[in-house]
Amino acid sequence: MIQAVVKRVKSIPEAFEKASGHSGPLYYLAGGTDLVCKAKDRLLPPALWLDISGIEELTGIKDEGDSIHIGSLVTHTALSEHPLIKKYAPALSDAASQVGSPQIRNRGTIGGNSGNASPAGDCVTALYTLDTTIHLECPAGPRSLPLEKFFTGPGKTVCKEKEIITGFSFPKKEGARGCFLKLGQRKTLAISKVSLALSCTLEVGRLHDVKIALGAVAPTVIHAPRCEEMLAGKELNDSLIAESGTLIQTESCPIDDLRSTEGYRCKMTGVLMERALKKVALWK
């Protein structure tokens, strides 16, 4: 049985009003695909759940001129289908299209993927390659910070008590290319053992704006700075692809856990790096 009192709120002020009158554990409920699972596994204390899934202002994907804004309630299905995301953040639409199953993608949100703070979060891994800013709001007011500063460990973030993730934004880059690759036990419904997101642009055969992120290999999603630097400005060819596949294996500090071993993860980062660059080279 789920140990919670669930209250639906229609606006952020209403959420804060209900939250401030409450002492004890509190969780925001977005899609519920993580929270309900955890509650059923008895991993949560009895708590007040504020159902924010009906808050209009947390929805929608907007073109803001120089940047794209994504409301925290945007679902994986919407991310994978939206033309602005496909155009300016192909790694993100690719990642969202591979989350869980159609049913999970219809409910799971980008805010929940971040709130959950799993180092294997697929959308978070893709967001790392987009210079993403995360937007938060607590009763004292809103704040924004680079996404990388938000996560501090598995399941841990700098989110203050009662703070709501309101959305994400990233700068638009013309000619954006990118992809997201993951390895799991099987294609659907498997948490990543290792994943890689790549975003870049390609001008006259040379790579620019290269951002690479690795999921499920460290306590949080991480960048691959040596590879990013090595690839910048280089001509994309077979020898460069092979070189990147070797170099990236020096970047991560993989973990042994129930899903996989350190050695396997390390080798696979190399395989995924090479596959990702090949995909970008064959971009249509």
Added chain:
Amino acid sequence: MLSEKVKVSFILNGSPVEVEVPSHHTLLEVLRERLNLTGTKEGCGKGECGACTVLMNGEPVCSCMLMITQVEGAEILTIEGLGDLENPHPIQRAFMENGAIQCGFCTPGFIMTAYALLMKNPNPDRKQIKEALSGNICRCTGYMKIEEAVMNAAREVK
């Protein structure tokens, strides 16, 4: 604190309903235990098997992971809303005729997912059917007959 009740109104199989239930109930619990709609099944209870699939505003979702408060104002369609023994929906008939049912536990979930697919895409190819059904697990049939049933239903629904 833990048994606080909520009133929730939504459209169920085309008719408005209002329920007053403990706020920690899932839609699946409300369907099966309050409304006696036992066509929707509980398998894993954690989003992994699809046995509990219903349509929410036309999209397949796992009712085992949907808290009842989240259903406020939504349109919910369950297997009971598609057809019955006297008047089965063409997809239900196709499942029976193609031997896509063995124990039948997964069937309502598969049929709801297939229905959502055919509403969006009346001419799916096998790959699209596989992708659409990838969140539903069947332990009996081996999937081939389920895919065939959906192919045949697509022909009939058109």
